[in-house]
Amino acid sequence: MSLVRVHNFSVSLDGFGTGEGQSRDAPFGHAGERLHEWMFATRWWHETIGRPGGTGGLDDALARRFAPDIGAEIMGAGKFGPPGWHEDPEWKGWWGPDPPFRTPVFVLTHHRRPPIGMRGGTTFHFLDAPPAEALGTAREAAGGRDVRVGGGPTVVRDFLAAGLVDRMHVVVVPILLGRGVRLWDGLEGLERDHEVETVSSPSGVTHVTFTRAGP
Amino acid sequence: MSLVRVHNFSVSLDGFGTGEGQSRDAPFGHAGERLHEWMFATRWWHETIGRPGGTGGLDDALARRFAPDIGAEIMGAGKFGPPGWHEDPEWKGWWGPDPPFRTPVFVLTHHRRPPIGMRGGTTFHFLDAPPAEALGTAREAAGGRDVRVGGGPTVVRDFLAAGLVDRMHVVVVPILLGRGVRLWDGLEGLERDHEVETVSSPSGVTHVTFTRAGP
Ligand SMILES: NC(=O)c1ccc[n+]([C@@H]2O[C@H](COP(=O)([O-])OP(=O)(O)OC[C@H]3O[C@@H](n4cnc5c(N)ncnc54)[C@H](OP(=O)(O)O)[C@@H]3O)[C@@H](O)[C@H]2O)c1
Ligand SMILES: NC(=O)c1ccc[n+]([C@@H]2O[C@H](COP(=O)([O-])OP(=O)(O)OC[C@H]3O[C@@H](n4cnc5c(N)ncnc54)[C@H](OP(=O)(O)O)[C@@H]3O)[C@@H](O)[C@H]2O)c1
Numbered sequence: 272m273s274l275v276r277v278h279n280f281s282v283s284l285d286g287f288g289t290g291e292g293q294s295r296d297a298p299f300g301h302a303g304e305r306l307h308e309w310m311f312a313t314r315w316w317h318e319t320i321g322r323p324g325g326t327g328g329l330d331d332a333l334a335r336r337f338a339p340d341i342g343a344e345i346m347g348a349g350k351f352g353p354p355g356w357h358e359d360p361e362w363k364g365w366w367g368p369d370p371p372f373r374t375p376v377f378v379l380t381h382h383r384r385p386p387i388g389m390r391g392g393t394t395f396h397f398l399d400a401p402p403a404e405a406l407g408t409a410r411e412a413a414g415g416r417d418v419r420v421g422g423g424p425t426v427v428r429d430f431l432a433a434g435l436v437d438r439m440h441v442v443v444v445p446i447l448l449g450r451g452v453r454l455w456d457g458l459e460g461l462e463r464d465h466e467v468e469t470v471s472s473p474s475g476v477t478h479v480t481f482t483r484a485g486p
Numbered sequence: 487m488s489l490v491r492v493h494n495f496s497v498s499l500d501g502f503g504t505g506e507g508q509s510r511d512a513p514f515g516h517a518g519e520r521l522h523e524w525m526f527a528t529r530w531w532h533e534t535i536g537r538p539g540g541t542g543g544l545d546d547a548l549a550r551r552f553a554p555d556i557g558a559e560i561m562g563a564g565k566f567g568p569p570g571w572h573e574d575p576e577w578k579g580w581w582g583p584d585p586p587f588r589t590p591v592f593v594l595t596h597h598r599r600p601p602i603g604m605r606g607g608t609t610f611h612f613l614d615a616p617p618a619e620a621l622g623t624a625r626e627a628a629g630g631r632d633v634r635v636g637g638g639p640t641v642v643r644d645f646l647a648a649g650l651v652d653r654m655h656v657v658v659v660p661i662l663l664g665r666g667v668r669l670w671d672g673l674e675g676l677e678r679d680h681e682v683e684t685v686s687s688p689s690g691v692t693h694v695t696f697t698r699a700g701p
Contacts, residue, residue, distance in 0.1 A: 450674065
């Protein structure tokens with residue numbers, strides 16, 4: 272059975288997966304880029320954006336598990352664009368003409384529109400469906416490969432609460448955002464269904480992996 | 487100048503320093519003992535309660551920084567006793583006749599009572615004063631040594647928000663409590679005034695130390 276995976280999902284020490292005040296100029300609100308600096312420093316990220324250099328240690332090894340064996344992504348409307356994106360018929364996401372997903376991407380939204388084909392294998396589909404049903408659709412498109420739940424925090428939380436996530440990689444960044452959207456709310460006892468492993472990185476972040484206990 | 491220190495303060499991954507439903511039978515509410523199992527396993531804890539054995543690694547090394555150079559503790563009414571303790575004139579804290587503090591302890595409470603002298607050097611004083619004023623009193627009693635802020639989460643948070651904490655050792659336990667009292671609320675930007683270091687332990691917990699940037 273194909274797995275449901277979350278990768279490189281960054282939260283502040285106080286549990287926020289994005290800041291307050293998201294806008295076209297500030298995709299993460301007042302958090303700025305602070306939640307993902309650890310990732311931008313990796314060799315994997317440098318390769319992704321076609322630049323030389325980058326770190327090659329623990330952060331890199333974990334970050335680059337993002338793509339292998341993934342056949343589709345599910346993301347929330349809040350990851351696809353800033354508040355109000357659906358009023359702009361030209362909005363095609365943050366990622367330019369050649370988005371890094373390279374698979375079908377299912378955008379969960381109450382504002383559906385026709386699919387948008389992009390370069391490099393990414394197609395954005397717009398879906399108004401509860402998590403389990405959206406997963407069924409994404410699984411079909413993934414052709415036996417895994418489905419990534421790409422965020423934001425609301426959607427990851429919803430999939431966790433529905434018991435649909437098999438593997439999750441969360442990165443705790445040692446900053447206190449104080450406000451924004453929390454990842455962890457309403458997930459009491461999540462550790463009972465998952466093995467949790469924690470490893471701190473010399474970069475200062477902490478990687479927490481959740482692996483759903485096998486049958 | 488004597489320092490203000492927090493030690494062995496345990497929170498769940500979702501940031502709770504205690505669970506919901508505190509009572510005489512459940513000092514940490516539904517959290518039970520799960521926030522402190524890492525500590526109970528250490529050699530330091532075993533020594534404290536007069537038992538042989540215990541682990542001798544990272545958890546132990548950090549845990550045993552609790553006592554050295556401490557001349558007084560400040561704690562909240564919620565650490566001193568369960569809800570309603572002040573209606574029981576016989577209540578003398580959770581720790582039996584010989585509490586592990588061995589210094590003056592200032593219990594912040596709106597329900598003052600006369601001091602209680604215990605065995606082994608602990609005296610409980612009851613103080614109704616804002617954090618900075620309480621610290622002044624505790625510092626005087628500490629005779630030049632450091633003051634520990636002992637918890638619970640409300641009092642630690644208040645002292646952090648007032649900018650009074652010089653050293654803090656927080657232990658993140660990989661469980662999700664879902665409800666209780668949060669440590670981190672309202673502390674946006676705390677990392678700006680502190681160096682933050684994170685190290686994960688083979689036991690599964692993560693130690694996060696905050697050191698206030700020197701002048
Ligand atoms: N920390 C990280 O690693 C990370 C990763 C990815 C993104 N992010 C950030 O996270 C933020 C977005 O997160 P968010 O929590 O605000 O929003 P989100 O999870 O991306 O999206 C939530 C929105 O998606 C739509 N939606 C969700 N489930 C749905 C369903 N079942 N059916 C129909 N529509 C559904 C709803 O929007 P509508 O009702 O408006 O359609 C809902 O408000 C952005 O700032 C982004 O940059 C962070
Ligand atoms: N996670 C850990 O490592 C750790 C460490 C220690 C304790 N704990 C747990 O934490 C829980 C208690 O924490 P909590 O956050 O509920 O309460 P708390 O921080 O221990 O105490 C808060 C209470 O103290 C009194 N108080 C605080 N500041 C005051 C001031 N400036 N002046 C006068 N009174 C003041 C008030 O009570 P009144 O108005 O009733 O007097 C207030 O409600 C317990 O379950 C305890 O076992 C956890």
